Amino acid sequence: MINEKRQRFGLYLAGLRRDARKSQRQLAELLCHISGTASLTRHEISRWERGERIPDVWISSLSEALDVPLQTLERAAAHARGEDFPPEAPSPAEALSYFLPEDVELGPLASSTGRRVGTSTAVALADRAHGLRLGDDVIASRDLLAPAFRELDGAVQLYRETTHSEQTGRSLLGSIGEIAQITGWIASDAGQHDQAARAYRLGISAAREAGDLALVGHLAGSLAYQLTNTGHEEDGLSLARAALEEAGPDAPPKARALYLDRVAWANTKAGNAQPAMRALAQAHEAMDEEGSREAPDWAYWVSPEELNVMDARVYTELHKPLRAVPLLQEVLSRYDSTRTRELALYLSWLAVALVDANEPEEAASTARRMLDLSARFPSDRTAKRGRVVLTKLEPYRDVPEVREVLDTYAA
Known part of the structure; x- marks a missing residue:
């Protein structure tokens, strides 16, 4: 059985690799080049990301390949080995610390109101925004919600209670917008739609003031997506x-x-x-x-793969399963299995499309996999999709495979 701490570390490595836009094979080749050895394959990378092994002798090379501070990786690896940490499983706050750099303090600034900040602070805040995005890939929204709002509050406080140049100010506002977007997304995934809307609106205001129209579009589009999916x-x-x-x-x-x-x-x-x-x-x-x-x-x-998924979702909603099923099956055949929530969501669309294609047995098998993943990674989105899938299967209750899924997951 894989140790939970090692599994968390594996998910962390997978997130860093995705952020570096590298496949497992590409990362293995780069590590071989850095270390001067040809002994590493993508299969070993896969073992690391599944939590089966900790890449102790490769930590230094990983730091260079993924552009991550060596101390950060060493601390995360020590956590995975259980060193210098409590024996119980890490809390969400500890897991989040993998993704948020500790080189800037975003707590109360009352004692230093008016202090001047510059480029290094702006860069550190941008790093924290990206850290939240990485955390959202592997930490359940209900666990990440409170830390995300603390990050957002701290970022706003940092901007308001310090002095800075116009350029630094725009950078800080842009990071506030990015933190607001991922915080809104996390809140929406946790079913806290009012909190999400407030975060999105704050972010839109910050992004507009920063003059970042692309980010304004991202925030407004995120709120639009929430409205679309909640009956509006x-x-x-x-x-x-x-x-x-x-x-x-x-x-x-x-x-x-x-x-x-x-x-x-x-x-x-x-x-x-x-x-x-x-x-x-x-x-x-x-x-x-x-x-x-x-x-x-x-x-x-x-990515093109994500666009294909959206195509398939639209085809499914429009009851065009012969177009939706091949697209989803092709994307899912090579989808990153560490992205549990997205994998569950995409499987839910495949299950519905298979029902429409009159393939209830295969739909039941897909639904079972989707519902098992959803139980491991709680999300308001996956919970709603699970109910949609079960409702779609109900008319096929007489099919043994379908009946077993309905009886097992009815609650």
Whole structure:
């Protein structure tokens, strides 16, 4: 049985590798180059990320390959081995510390009100924003919610209670916007939609003041996505369109692809099939322009595979399973298994599409896998999708495989 601390460390390494935009094979090749040996394969990387082994002798090379401070990796590895930590499993706050650098204090600043901050503080705050994004990949939203709001409050306090140059101020405001976006996303995933909306609106205000129109579009689109998925389809569609317009035609291609995906989804939920399909096509056109302009850090996860998933979701919602099923199966065949929540969500769409394709046995098998993953990584989104899947399976109760799933997961 894999030790839970090692498993957490493995998830952490997987997040760092994804952030560096490297496959397991590419990371293995880079580590061999750095260390001057050819003895490492992607299978060993996979063992590390599953928590089966701790890469003790490779820590220094990993630090260089992933551009992570050596001390940070050594501390995380020590945690995984159980050294200098309490014997019980790490708390969410301890797990979060893997992702948030400790070189800047964002606590109360009453004793130093008016102190001047510069580029190093702005960079440190940006690191904390990215740390939250990495944490969201592997920590359940209900555990991450309170720490995320503390980060947001601390960032706002830092900006308000210090002095800084105009350029540093814009950078701080941009980081506030990014922290607000991921905090809103975490709150929404925890089912705290009012808190999420407040975070998104704060972020929009900060991003506008920073002059970062691409980030404004990301925040507005995130709120639009929440509205679309919580019964406010027309409001969601209006805001998704506004987000695209606010960002403007000069937004980075990858960001435009994300905005267009949200427009497509909002149109789908509002029952507008043709506009949804047009927006999907435009999203792919935008992604094809990738490389013409550097994407912002917050768009690191947007990829052709993610666009394919959105295509499949739209096809599923429009009851076009023959188009949805192959897309989802192809993406899921190589999807990163450490991203538990996203994997569960994508499996839920595949299960629904398989029902529509009159494949109840395969749908039941997919549903079982999805529901097992959801139990391991609690999320309001996966819980709702689980109920949708079970409801979709109910008319096929007479099929033994379906009946077993319904009886097992009815609660």
